[in-house]
Amino acid sequence: MRLVxxxxxxxxxxxxxxxxxxxxxxxxxxxxxxxxxxxxxxSFFDGRKVPRERRISVICRNLPLPSDPS
Ligand SMILES: O=C(O)CCC(=O)C(=O)O
Known part of the structure; x- marks a missing residue:
């Protein structure tokens, strides 16, 4: 995963x-x-190939707080 x-x-x-x-x-x-x-x-990490295969992602999100500007 890349964060930018x-x-x-x-x-x-x-x-x-x-x-x-x-x-x-x-x-x-x-x-x-x-x-x-x-x-x-x-898809490399530390120079090592990270093969992309089937990927299952389960995502949980919180409701934003009332003071959250986003
Ligand atoms: O599959 C993932 O880990 C990324 C999930 C994602 O981008 C998201 O919906 O926030």
């Missing part, structure tokens, strides 16, 4: 999502960065 800063797209970070892994996006990672699953031809 919305303000400065040169500020990005790749995360390795292992099988059966759980990730939580919150705070700046949730609201100030985009997130994407990389295309197969871009």
């Amino acid at each position: 800063s919305e303000q400065n797209p040169q500020d990005w970070l790749d995360l390795l999502l292992e099988r059966r892994s759980l990730y939580i996006l919150r705070g700046p990672a949730r609201y100030e960065f985009t997130h994407e699953i990389l295309k197969d031809e871009e």
